Amino acid sequence: MPGFKAAERKHHTTATYGKYAPVEAVRGDFPILKKKINGKPLVWLDNAATTQKPFAVIDALNRYYTGYNSNVHRGAHTLARLSTEAYEAARERVRGFIGASSQEEIIFVRGTTEAINLVASSWGSINIRQGDEILLTAMEHHSNIVPWQMLMRARQAVIKVIPINARGEVMLEEYRKLLTPRTRLVSMTHVSNVLGTINPVDIMTEMAHEHGAHVMIDGAQSVPHMRVDVGRINADFYAFSGHKAYGPTGIGVLYGKRALLDKMPPWQSGGGMIKDVGFDKTTYSGLPYKFEAGTGNIADAVGLGSALEYLEKIGMDNIERHEKELTEAAMHSFSRIPGVRVIGTSPNKTSVISFTIKGVSPENAAKYLNQEGIAVRAGHHCAQPALAAYGLKSCIRASLGVYNSMEDIELLVKSVGKISRGM
Structure with a gap:
């Protein structure tokens, strides 16, 4: 496509993934991930709403x-x-x-x-x-x-x-x-x-x-x-x-x-x-x-x-394994942040971490995360009855995709920790 050099268009996908191959190899297939948001590298954690598109699709x-x-x-x-x-x-x-x-x-x-x-x-x-x-x-x-x-x-x-x-x-x-x-x-x-x-x-x-x-x-x-x-x-x-x-x-x-x-x-x-x-x-x-x-x-x-x-080509079993590892890491880290309440704690879950931060509205938290280049979603997520079961009208949702890395999770956790401490 116009605007991308030939080297940037190379498809890196192999049959292995996750801990068996650098996630950066997959990230290189998604041109939008080179974008900067507020001067920070884009961390796309709104995959449950929509995923980004690889060169193969474009x-x-x-x-x-x-x-x-x-x-x-x-x-x-x-x-x-x-x-x-x-x-x-x-x-x-x-x-x-x-x-x-x-x-x-x-x-x-x-x-x-x-x-x-x-x-x-x-x-x-x-x-x-x-x-x-x-x-x-x-x-x-x-x-x-x-x-x-x-x-x-x-x-x-x-x-x-x-x-x-x-x-x-x-x-x-x-x-x-x-x-x-x-x-x-x-x-x-x-x-x-x-x-x-x-x-x-x-x-x-x-x-x-x-x-x-x-x-x-x-x-x-x-x-x-x-x-x-x-x-x-x-x-x-x-x-x-x-x-x-x-x-x-x-x-x-x-x-x-x-x-x-x-x-x-x-x-x-x-x-x-x-x-x-x-x-x-x-x-x-x-x-x-x-x-x-x-x-x-x-x-x-x-x-x-x-x-x-x-x-x-990546392998659905590889994708599932990788995303579950990220989900478990995020869940473990969030459980250690004071004031953070995770919604949905089943051990049999994947790719979605919804949470609230005591004293901070989901909308304000999402705006702060955006300043760090982190895209999450705040609101009812078209699942109002589910949130009502937890006494909530809205929450923050970070959702994972094939190109997310452990570094993305670490940055999210670090930023949420700052919010919980009053920034």
Whole structure:
């Protein structure tokens, strides 16, 4: 891209990572990390909101727009063929990355929010009736609450909340008690965006299936941080967002079991999702195109494919190991700072450290950290019910990514210590 020297564009990624190779090798793949904030090197700890993009993704977008920009499918010309091949190759990349059995089960959407809305509107319209029960955990993102509330009101259904304990873990025995013959759906996050808790989604899915319920999983905070196998989890639906997985904004994925997707009506209508149209009747396309009305986000789907390829080269097991080491180091250090309260202390967590500092508002703390070049997020993190369980309306959240280092953690801890001491 213009503005970067050839030497700066070299991709450093290898098959090893973390303590087995310098994290600087990966950091060199992210041009924005060379940026200075208030004269200090940028320390990006807002990854749960969005991740930065490597050259691999930036270059993929550039190649698409300069080399084969075209609408996909049905075009007889060369650029349409090249664009279609790249678009469907990205779908195949997603399929392999999450362990789906076929490309027909991979639907491109704008992000996790749109995926959940699609399931709530389409699957919900034919499966939820008056008095039916939908179970959500107390740690859900608003995007995994509001669509189900809308469905609840429309169908006169019931939402039940699975409680969490003081560490921020789902209480499995209470969950078991909530499952009844009227439970139709359990929708839950794989990793909490505010607590960092890794939920036992395979166990919870099995429990739901034993009661005849279906399962929707929000994977926005899991796919970038650990190996995900939807076949092993056996969830009926699984969703994630590209921009939280080092890909572009405006692209995401809904995985659904083919048997369920086949029976679901289209959510949106128009071009691209039809096989034949007349004024008296329309025949819809098969999967996955039945759910992809209009021109898709072609370039960003290609970019997402490149992002997932990039993560595969590093190795998801390596990424998970590295980020857990950083998380544990941050948790240990924060526990020794007077006045700091960490929210979400499960030993089975990753990549998210949310906390408060006694006597300092989260917003003011975040502003001070920004002066040090440290980007964190302050607020309710679209998880107000989760914070309410701790008697809070807001907190500070530091969230980790593939390029964060132990030096980043040390600088964060040092800066938080200064804040707690009154600076």
